[in-house]
Amino acid sequence: MVGVATLHLTKNNFDEKIKSGVALVDFWAQWCGPCRMAGPVIDELAEEYKDKLAVAKVDVDSEPEVAEKFGVMSIPTVILFKDGQEVGRQIGFAGKAGYVQLLQKAGIQ
Amino acid sequence: MTDVFDVIIIGSGPAGLTAGIYTSRADLKTLLLAGEKWGGQLQLTTLVENFPGFPEGIQGPDLMANMRKQAEKFGVEVKDESVKEVDFGEKPFKVNGYSARSVIIATGAEFNWLGLPSEQRLIGKGVSSCATCDAAFFRSKKVIVVGGGDAAMEEALVLAKFAGEVTVVHRRDSFRASKIMQERVLSHPKIKVKWNTEIAQITGEEKVEGVIFKNGEKMPVDGVFVAIGHNPATEVFKNKVELDEKGFIVKILKNGFNMMTSVPGVFVAGDVHDHFFKQAITAAGYGCGAALEAEKWLSGLTV
Numbered sequence: 101m102v103g104v105a106t107l108h109l110t111k112n113n114f115d116e117k118i119k120s121g122v123a124l125v126d127f128w129a130q131w132c133g134p135c136r137m138a139g140p141v142i143d144e145l146a147e148e149y150k151d152k153l154a155v156a157k158v159d160v161d162s163e164p165e166v167a168e169k170f171g172v173m174s175i176p177t178v179i180l181f182k183d184g185q186e187v188g189r190q191i192g193f194a195g196k197a198g199y200v201q202l203l204q205k206a207g208i209q
Numbered sequence: 210m211t212d213v214f215d216v217i218i219i220g221s222g223p224a225g226l227t228a229g230i231y232t233s234r235a236d237l238k239t240l241l242l243a244g245e246k247w248g249g250q251l252q253l254t255t256l257v258e259n260f261p262g263f264p265e266g267i268q269g270p271d272l273m274a275n276m277r278k279q280a281e282k283f284g285v286e287v288k289d290e291s292v293k294e295v296d297f298g299e300k301p302f303k304v305n306g307y308s309a310r311s312v313i314i315a316t317g318a319e320f321n322w323l324g325l326p327s328e329q330r331l332i333g334k335g336v337s338s339c340a341t342c343d344a345a346f347f348r349s350k351k352v353i354v355v356g357g358g359d360a361a362m363e364e365a366l367v368l369a370k371f372a373g374e375v376t377v378v379h380r381r382d383s384f385r386a387s388k389i390m391q392e393r394v395l396s397h398p399k400i401k402v403k404w405n406t407e408i409a410q411i412t413g414e415e416k417v418e419g420v421i422f423k424n425g426e427k428m429p430v431d432g433v434f435v436a437i438g439h440n441p442a443t444e445v446f447k448n449k450v451e452l453d454e455k456g457f458i459v460k461i462l463k464n465g466f467n468m469m470t471s472v473p474g475v476f477v478a479g480d481v482h483d484h485f486f487k488q489a490i491t492a493a494g495y496g497c498g499a500a501l502e503a504e505k506w507l508s509g510l511t512v
Contacts, residue, residue, distance in 0.1 A: 107361045133270035134343040160345070168344030173416065173432075174333040191333030195245030197289070 107156040108145045111165045114158070119184040122153035122208060124199075127170075128176045129161045134193040135176040141196045142178070145203075152208055180206055213301050213308045214240045218285075219292050220315035220442075222249025223489045226276040226393025227496030228313045228503075235504045239281065240307055244291045246420025248273035248300065250360075250439070251315050253339045255367060260489055261411035269341075272489075292316070297449050297472045303370075310510065311474045311503045313495060314446065316459060318439030318480040327411040328433070335432045340364035347432045349373040353420060355408060356436035357381060362390035364436045369399045374475050377402045378422075378447055380473040385453075385467070410434070441481045450475060466506070468499040474510075476503050 109125065113182055117123065128135035128141045146155035160167040160175060168177055170179060172188070180188040187206045190198055203209075216232045218225045230238045251257065254269030263272075276468040295312075296303040302312050317344055320338055322328055328336050337343040337438035340354070344367050352372045354365045357379040368375045370453035377394060382404045384391050394400050403422075410421040411433055419429040441457045453470035458470055458477045468476045478499035 115357070118509065129342075129345070131255070131268075132339070133248065133254070133273075134246070134339065134342060136270050136274075137246060137248065137252065164345075166345070170464075174337050174339075174343045176342075188338060193246055195289070197245070 106143055107154060109156045109166065110163055112192050114163075114166050116154070117154065117156060117182070118181045121183065122206075123181045124149075124153055124155045124203070125179050125181065126155070127158045127160050127167055127172045127175050127179070129159060129175055131161075131194060132175050138176040138178075138193045144196065145199055149208070150182065153203075178202065182206065211239075213310060214238050215309065215507055216311050216313060216500075217239070217242065217302070217304045217307055217309035218313045218315060219295075219304060220244065220249070220479065220481070221277065221287070221318055222246040222251065222273070222315065222479060223276065223493040224263065224316045224481075224490060225249075225313070225315035226273070226280045226501070227493040228315060228478055228500040229280035229285040229287075230276075230283060230497075231497050231500030232313075232503060233285045233497045235500070235503060237507065239285045240309065241285050241287045241372075242292050242304065242307075243277075243287050243289050243465075247289055247426035248277070249289075253341060254360075254363065255341045257489065258312075263360050266398065272501045290485060292445055294436075295445060295449055297475055300474070302475065308392065310376050310506055311476065313476045313478055313503055314450070314470065314481055315444040315478045315492075315499070316481045317492070319442045320436075321437050321440055323408060323435055323437065325408070325410060328435070331411055331413060331417050331433075334415065335413065336411060337432065340367040340434050340436075343432075343434075344371045351429065351493045352376070352432035353378050353408075353428070353430050354434045354436060355379075357384040357386060358436065359386045359390050360438070361436035362386045362394045362487060364434045365394050365400050366390075368432075368434065369397055372399070375400045376428070376430075378406050378408060379404055380407045381405065391468060438486075439480065449476075455484075456486060466497065466502050468502045469506075474506055478507075487489035497500070 215237035251269035301308040478495035
């Protein structure tokens with residue numbers, strides 16, 4: 101279900117992995133239907149944008165602290181970070197077009 | 210793309226995918242446009258206990274993944290594409306630019322929000338349409354579920370596993386949910402019910418802090434889960450096939466066909482036409498029926 105290009109983040113490596121460059125982080129859980137729809141789409145983006153950004157996933161089941169820290173109360177939620185700062189957020193599965201739009205708003209083509 | 214499909218199925222819930230299993234096994238070249246959010250309403254559920262063949266129940270998303278796998282196995286081409294444009298005025302029919310000799314509409318129904326500005330502003334900040342997805346964020350918190358059908362009962366029961374207190378708010382004095390689901394809710398120690406009550410406003414800036422009911426009463430809560438039913442997803446079919454006053458697709462029973470719309474060769478299945486049952490298993494049954502009739506209609510075409 102999860103592509104090789106996608107990084108899995110925990111509370112121990114989260115800050116380190118997103119502190120520089122652009123990172124798209126997918127907050128998800130196994131028991132969430134829309135997250136399972138989003139999963140393969142996120143994996144595709146990881147492949148297509150691999151030269152421009154890091155794509156990562158946070159399993160909110162095993163990492164509730166990370167979800168809490170970013171105020172995630174609904175999944176799937178995808179947050180876009182630039183040098184550690186949040187620059188965009190998509191709540192709910194929006195299809196590939198929705199995620200591409202999130203990237204474009206932040207100036208990533 | 211100049212290929213002409215035998216059948217284009219629009220929708221990927223139990224109706225659409227069942228139709229696809231039947232048309233592909235009938236050797237009809239089938240394209241299924243699943244929508245970007247594929248899988249229909251069952252993608253937002255947990256354990257489905259009333260779908261025959263699964264005595265221990267099956268998770269809604271697993272059931273839909275299985276149905277999709279089964280349809281693809283027999284050769285259905287599935288695209289996660291939402292339908293924006295149809296033309297049933299001439300043959301072959303056109304759907305998003307793809308051509309087909311017949312069409313099965315199985316777009317199901319779309320989620321109804323309460324329609325409050327405060328609700329839209331707070332989606333993902335305490336307002337949710339999916340308890341299965343979001344219940345775990347409300348551990349030990351106070352939440353409201355709005356609605357009185359099976360979906361609302363399930364939301365309340367899922368939330369009760371995590372939340373400290375669940376209140377079901379319903380605008381009538383009785384639920385329309387199935388008896389077994391009602392009983393589970395009404396006997397649950399963590400779940401209360403507020404009858405004859407409607408929400409006027411959801412309060413909170415950064416996240417949900419409470420609600421104000423139409424009678425002026427206030428209640429502090431951390432989450433509001435909406436489950437007030439669905440409307441048929443027929444926007445794209447307006448003026449293309451006959452709809453009733455509520456937007457459901459109308460079936461025209463003639464020439465021995467039971468699943469045909471006002472356009473011969475365009476069939477319908479599932480919640481997009483079903484006022485009455487709205488169950489996964491009836492949708493699947495209608496999908497089967499529509500597929501068999503599409504096959505029959507196509508064979509008549511070539512005679």
